[in-house]
Amino acid sequence: MTTTAGTGCHVGVDVGGTKVLAVRLAAEGSGGAVTDHPGEAAVAAVAYRPMPGREAPPEAVEVAVAEAALEAAGGRPIAAIGVSAAGLVDRAGDTYLFGAHLPWRDAPVRARLEQRTGVRVVLDNDANCAAYAEVRAGAARGVDDVVLVTVGTGIGGALVLGGRVVRGAHGLAGEFGHVQVVPDGLACECGLRGCWEQYCSGRALERVTRVALGRHLDGPEVAARARRGDGVAREAFGSVGTWLGVGVAGLVSAYDPELVVVGGGVASVGDLLLEPARVALRTSLQGTDHRPVPPLVPAALGPEAGAIGAALLARDGRG
Amino acid sequence: MTTTAGTGCHVGVDVGGTKVLAVRLAAEGSGGAVTDHPGEAAVAAVAYRPMPGREAPPEAVEVAVAEAALEAAGGRPIAAIGVSAAGLVDRAGDTYLFGAHLPWRDAPVRARLEQRTGVRVVLDNDANCAAYAEVRAGAARGVDDVVLVTVGTGIGGALVLGGRVVRGAHGLAGEFGHVQVVPDGLACECGLRGCWEQYCSGRALERVTRVALGRHLDGPEVAARARRGDGVAREAFGSVGTWLGVGVAGLVSAYDPELVVVGGGVASVGDLLLEPARVALRTSLQGTDHRPVPPLVPAALGPEAGAIGAALLARDGRG
Numbered sequence: 001m002t003t004t005a006g007t008g009c010h011v012g013v014d015v016g017g018t019k020v021l022a023v024r025l026a027a028e029g030s031g032g033a034v035t036d037h038p039g040e041a042a043v044a045a046v047a048y049r050p051m052p053g054r055e056a057p058p059e060a061v062e063v064a065v066a067e068a069a070l071e072a073a074g075g076r077p078i079a080a081i082g083v084s085a086a087g088l089v090d091r092a093g094d095t096y097l098f099g100a101h102l103p104w105r106d107a108p109v110r111a112r113l114e115q116r117t118g119v120r121v122v123l124d125n126d127a128n129c130a131a132y133a134e135v136r137a138g139a140a141r142g143v144d145d146v147v148l149v150t151v152g153t154g155i156g157g158a159l160v161l162g163g164r165v166v167r168g169a170h171g172l173a174g175e176f177g178h179v180q181v182v183p184d185g186l187a188c189e190c191g192l193r194g195c196w197e198q199y200c201s202g203r204a205l206e207r208v209t210r211v212a213l214g215r216h217l218d219g220p221e222v223a224a225r226a227r228r229g230d231g232v233a234r235e236a237f238g239s240v241g242t243w244l245g246v247g248v249a250g251l252v253s254a255y256d257p258e259l260v261v262v263g264g265g266v267a268s269v270g271d272l273l274l275e276p277a278r279v280a281l282r283t284s285l286q287g288t289d290h291r292p293v294p295p296l297v298p299a300a301l302g303p304e305a306g307a308i309g310a311a312l313l314a315r316d317g318r319g
Numbered sequence: 320m321t322t323t324a325g326t327g328c329h330v331g332v333d334v335g336g337t338k339v340l341a342v343r344l345a346a347e348g349s350g351g352a353v354t355d356h357p358g359e360a361a362v363a364a365v366a367y368r369p370m371p372g373r374e375a376p377p378e379a380v381e382v383a384v385a386e387a388a389l390e391a392a393g394g395r396p397i398a399a400i401g402v403s404a405a406g407l408v409d410r411a412g413d414t415y416l417f418g419a420h421l422p423w424r425d426a427p428v429r430a431r432l433e434q435r436t437g438v439r440v441v442l443d444n445d446a447n448c449a450a451y452a453e454v455r456a457g458a459a460r461g462v463d464d465v466v467l468v469t470v471g472t473g474i475g476g477a478l479v480l481g482g483r484v485v486r487g488a489h490g491l492a493g494e495f496g497h498v499q500v501v502p503d504g505l506a507c508e509c510g511l512r513g514c515w516e517q518y519c520s521g522r523a524l525e526r527v528t529r530v531a532l533g534r535h536l537d538g539p540e541v542a543a544r545a546r547r548g549d550g551v552a553r554e555a556f557g558s559v560g561t562w563l564g565v566g567v568a569g570l571v572s573a574y575d576p577e578l579v580v581v582g583g584g585v586a587s588v589g590d591l592l593l594e595p596a597r598v599a600l601r602t603s604l605q606g607t608d609h610r611p612v613p614p615l616v617p618a619a620l621g622p623e624a625g626a627i628g629a630a631l632l633a634r635d636g637r638g
Contacts, residue, residue, distance in 0.1 A: 088609065098609040145488040159573070166480060168575020169464040170611055178605035179569040183501060190605045250498040254476070254573065256487020286497035286509045290407065290417040292489055 008079035012311030017101030020049040022068035041137035047071035080120040082310030084129035091171035126306040131158035133309030138300035150264035155197040200243040208236040245280025263299030327398035331630025336420030339368040341387035360456035366390035401629030403448035410490035445625040450477035452628030457619035469583035474516040518562040527555040564599025582618030
């Protein structure tokens with residue numbers, strides 16, 4: 001079999017704190033998707049590898065990425081691999097700069113993965129990839145100006161302007177989680193105080209619940225209780241959701257998006273988080289008599305959004 | 320005399336709360352500038368009208384704009400007039416939506432001024448105009464990704480990404496002044512609490528001074544005292560400057576600009592404001608071991624920036 005530039009499948013690999021997830025995009029109109037994502041986001045195959053961990057040699061992560069990509073490709077020729085990585089990626093998409101959960105440090109990951117796989121590689125931050133996926137084929141399909149906030153262990157974010165991901169002068173745009181929202185507030189792992197993700201994240205959800213109950217429940221337990229109507233759990237989501245809305249109001253003032261998309265594990269409870277966020281967005285935004293308040297909607301592509309977006313960026317070019 | 324499209328001079332008119340200021344751009348290489356702004360920002364003539372006030376009929380403001388523009392043109396044919404307005408302008412640049420100091424409300428100002436003057440008119444928000452002027456010919460010349468913050472009576476702001484002013488989905492991007500920085504903080508005229516401009520503005524400067532001295536000094540008096548070394552006045556600028564840096568850190572996290580430009584009347588004291596802001600920016604920004612901290616520099620074009628930027632947008636197209 002011979003391959004030429006532009007032929008072959010597109011694979012996306014999401015490198016997160018606990019696992020490496022690869023997807024192969026379904027060829028258009030080919031059917032046979034293994035997820036229920038529609039249109040361009042349809043996935044034909046999924047493969048996993050465990051994340052080697054932040055103490056592992058950097059090469060171990062590259063091996064895991066390459067193996068997962070090849071497994072997802074299932075022997076088909078690969079046109080390009082997109083890599084979605086939790087952490088800071090430089091503007092050009094060549095270098096992984098820093099992240100709390102991966103061993104790469106100022107690592108030329110794109111070139112190294114191209115050498116290892118023999119395939120063109122596109123590298124970007126995971127929230128940027130997720131935002132691109134949501135804009136191309138998810139909750140923000142057809143919308144030009146979008147803010148994406150992911151609420152998970154911490155906060156991730158991305159900005160889309162005119163249909164393109166905004167990367168900033170050094171590739172670091174969209175790092176909303178450490179914006180100060182409370183002067184002299186809660187201490188954050190980053191060394192600052194009062195960061196948004198101290199009040200709006202899975203850890204915040206657990207902290208609020210622990211204070212109310214006097215014992216620890218992890219995020220999924222709080223979510224299960226909230227779905228069953230438990231008052232303490234619902235109030236915890238109410239607190240996190242209210243802080244989500246307050247922070248989003250600031251982003252809306254600054255950026256004036258048409259739509260705000262909320263993803264991440266904590267957002268999987270849906271309106272238990274998003275309703276208090278919508279109330280807080282409206283009451284924290286100036287001049288709502290004179291301006292539209294953008295809808296705040298859940299992300300559509302779930303935990304595969306980063307990998308799907310990486311594959312779409314590999315297909316379309318990083319721009 | 321006949322004029323053809325593209326010939327004639329470019330005039331910019333800034334419509335503020337107290338006055339209407341018109342400038343005529345100096346033709347390139349023509350000399351004879353009346354200000355010391357260099358290059359494209361060189362101004363050949365200036366004209367003023369008093370602002371008719373927010374209780375005046377809307378037409379009175381249009382008359383003042385047209386008169387000031389014609390006086391600045393000095394009988395020359397006008398290729399286009401740019402209008403810089405304090406307040407909210409729609410994305411298309413057709414309609415002035417709302418502003419605290421002008422009588423226009425949802426007013427089709429661009430078309431009305433074109434009818435009145437017979438000349439093509441370009442309309443934009445004053446901070447957007449000032450940002451464009453600083454990028455084309457001022458402190459941010461040659462820089463693609465810029466945040467502009469103006470500290471005056473309140474806070475104005477604009478974003479430039481890829482050399483273009485970001486207007487947002489509805490034209491409302493860059494409204495930084497009412498981002499909440501203190502939960503349940505000081506009450507703001509906008510109806511919210513804890514807005515950034517309650518802590519970082521000329522009014523904040525006066526409030527901090529009044530609390531310390533027990534009597535009122537207006538902003539220019541505080542500035543004069545600070546320049547003479549008065550401790551209370553310097554501490555007041557220190558407080559406002561620190562809040563400037565804290566807020567700018569949030570904008571830097573979100574947008575990752577290459578440069579932050581600070582304009583507005585309060586910033587005319589220079590480093591008395593900007594040095595505490597630089598310290599606070601550095602100490603409020605996450606991961607400064609792993610990321611560049613953008614320089615925070617004063618605007619170069621002073622109170623004419625809005626009018627100059629409007630004229631340049633009229634020349635170049637609003638984009």
